[in-house]
Amino acid sequence: MKKTGILICLIVAVLAIAANDMDSSATNMSSLTSDSIKEKEQQISQAQKEKESMKNSLSDLQKIKKELETQKKNLKNYVAQLDQNLEQIEQNVAELKVKIQNKEQEIAQSEAELEAALNREENQKESMINRIRLMYEQKDSYMTDMLLKSESFGDFLNKADYMERIVTYDKQQWNDFQENRHLVELCKEQLELEKQLLDQAKINVEIEQENLEKLIEQKHEDLLAYENDISNKANIIKEYEEEIKAQEEEIKALEQAIAEEKKKLLAESMLKYDGGKFKFPLASFTRVSSEYGDRIHPILNVPQFHNGVDFASPKGTAIYAAYDGKVVAATYSSTMGNYVMIDHGDGLYTIYMHASKLYVKKDAIVVRGETIAAVGSTGRSTANHLHFSVRLNGEYVSPWNYISK
Numbered sequence: 001m002k003k004t005g006i007l008i009c010l011i012v013a014v015l016a017i018a019a020n021d022m023d024s025s026a027t028n029m030s031s032l033t034s035d036s037i038k039e040k041e042q043q044i045s046q047a048q049k050e051k052e053s054m055k056n057s058l059s060d061l062q063k064i065k066k067e068l069e070t071q072k073k074n075l076k077n078y079v080a081q082l083d084q085n086l087e088q089i090e091q092n093v094a095e096l097k098v099k100i101q102n103k104e105q106e107i108a109q110s111e112a113e114l115e116a117a118l119n120r121e122e123n124q125k126e127s128m129i130n131r132i133r134l135m136y137e138q139k140d141s142y143m144t145d146m147l148l149k150s151e152s153f154g155d156f157l158n159k160a161d162y163m164e165r166i167v168t169y170d171k172q173q174w175n176d177f178q179e180n181r182h183l184v185e186l187c188k189e190q191l192e193l194e195k196q197l198l199d200q201a202k203i204n205v206e207i208e209q210e211n212l213e214k215l216i217e218q219k220h221e222d223l224l225a226y227e228n229d230i231s232n233k234a235n236i237i238k239e240y241e242e243e244i245k246a247q248e249e250e251i252k253a254l255e256q257a258i259a260e261e262k263k264k265l266l267a268e269s270m271l272k273y274d275g276g277k278f279k280f281p282l283a284s285f286t287r288v289s290s291e292y293g294d295r296i297h298p299i300l301n302v303p304q305f306h307n308g309v310d311f312a313s314p315k316g317t318a319i320y321a322a323y324d325g326k327v328v329a330a331t332y333s334s335t336m337g338n339y340v341m342i343d344h345g346d347g348l349y350t351i352y353m354h355a356s357k358l359y360v361k362k363d364a365i366v367v368r369g370e371t372i373a374a375v376g377s378t379g380r381s382t383a384n385h386l387h388f389s390v391r392l393n394g395e396y397v398s399p400w401n402y403i404s405k
Contacts (some may be wrong), residue, residue, distance in 0.1 A: 034179065040186040047193040054200050059089050061211045065218070075226060080334040082219050083378045089212045090356070096205045103198045110194055114187040121184055124177045220382045243335045243380065244307070251351065254328050254341060255394065271326060271345040278322040278402040279369045281352060281388050285311040289385055292398045307396040308351070308389030315356055315384045317375040321366040322350045322388075322403065330358050330372075336387075337379025340372050347394070353387035354379050 064085050071078040290310035296303060321342055328349075329341040338355040356376025366372060377384045390399045 037179065037183050037186060040183060040190060044186065044190050044193060047190060047197060051193065051197055051200065054197065054204060058204055058207055059085075059092060059211050061214060064215065068218075075223075076334045078222070079219070079380060080332075082215065083332070083334075083337065086212060086215055086219075086378075089208055089215070093205055093208045093212065096201050096208065100198060100201045100205070103194060103201060107191065107194050107198060110187065110191045114184065114191060117180060117184045117187050121177070121180050124173065124180060128173060128177065216377065220377070223380070223382050244305075247307075247333070247335055250333065250336075251341065251349075251391065252394065255349070255391075271343065273323070273344045273346040273348045276323065276368075278350075279320055280403050281320050281322050281350070282311055282313055282375070282386055283318040283320070285313040285317070285386070287312050289383070292400065308353070308387045309399045311386045311388065313375045313384060313386060315374070315376055317386075318371045319352050319355060319373040319375060319386055321368060321370045321372050323368045325350075325366060327360050327362055327364040327366060327372070330360050330362050330364075333379060335380045337381060338373065338376065339379075342366060342372075347392055349391040351387075351389040351391070353389070354381045354385060356384075 068078060068082055068085070071081050288309060289312040290306055292306060292309050294303060295306050319340075323342075323344050325342040325344040327340060328343045329339065332338050336351075336353040338358050339351060339353040340355070340358060340360060341349060341351045343349055352373055354376055355373035356378065357374040358372070359374070360366060360370075360372045375384055375386050381387075388399050390397050390402055
């Protein structure tokens with residue numbers, strides 16, 4: 001009898017430890033689920049704000065056009081302002097594409113979280129069904145027997161405490177199930193919101209790209225209309241002459257600004273043209289749209305010196321450094337647009353105009369064939385192309401002396 005009592009006490013002790021473990025497990029699960037619910041609610045709130053913000057992030061094309069109208073009297077200001085608007089829209093498109101990529105990753109993560117919550121819900125259902133079935137089959141007779149067979153009042157209290165913990169655990173399991181069910185619904189809501197954001201971001205990209213194309217088309221039409229206006233012919237010729245002069249002065253100023261530094265570099269043999277063949281400055285081109293040298297201007301019908309070769313090429317085509325050298329300019333001009341100028345040593349420079357993007361900065365050291373920019377139509381340009389110029393000892397020379405088709 002004594003041995004039986006000791007055995008029962010041991011069983012009760014084991015059951016008590018199990019009950020403690022159940023309490024601890026249930027508490028931890030409840031805490032994790034509650035934290036997940038709070039986090040999910042915050043994510044949903046943030047997604048709703050992002051959705052509202054995305055609606056108002058598109059460029060106002062009509063407003064841009066209206067503001068540009070005030071600049072048309074000054075072609076230089078008009079081109080500079082329009083190129084700035086185009087750059088902003090391109091930046092919006094780039095940011096939206098990053099957002100789309102991030103949103104696709106977030107959706108994949110949300111789908112995984114939803115799947116985990118659904119699996120947890122299924123396991124909880126199965127556990128509770130098994131528990132209910134067991135209780136129904138035994139009709140709580142095991143509890144009555146356990147209490148009636150207690151050998152002492154202390155034993156009775158221990159068993160009663162254990163049963164109370166089982167009831168508490170069952171309640172906690174039900175609460176956990178309800179919380180997890182709530183988490184499942186929040187996961188579904190967040191997933192739906194993220195998919196809506198993804199769809200909106202894709203729509204915004206299409207709208208912004210359409211805005212971009214319309215503004216570029218507007219720029220080209222306005223420049224052509226301005227140049228075709230016979231009443232402006234005298235002014236346009238004067239403007240062209242002033243622009244060429246301004247370009248010349250800007251390039252010469254750059255050459256003079258680096259004269260002292262160049263002497264030091266040459267003395268150290270760090271920058272010296274070794275006579276090697278230039279790499280063709282473009283990944284590809286469709287045609288030579290304008291040759292180097294004297295020409296009759298296609299619209300004004302007046303003689304004009306063209307100081308480089310124009311290569312018609314799709315927007316975004318890679319522009320290469322023709323040879324090793326140091327970048328002495330990577331900036332914007334209303335006539336040259338985004339341009340790069342590279343010093344190759346021994347008085348030899350190359351210039352790359354009208355780029356849509358610049359990938360290098362002033363003072364960068366570049367090597368032959370390195371991508372330095374992308375083809376565009378910035379500045380005084382009516383189509384996507386690269387204007388490629390070569391200067392030697394302060395004078396423009398034919399690029400064909402250094403490159404071949």
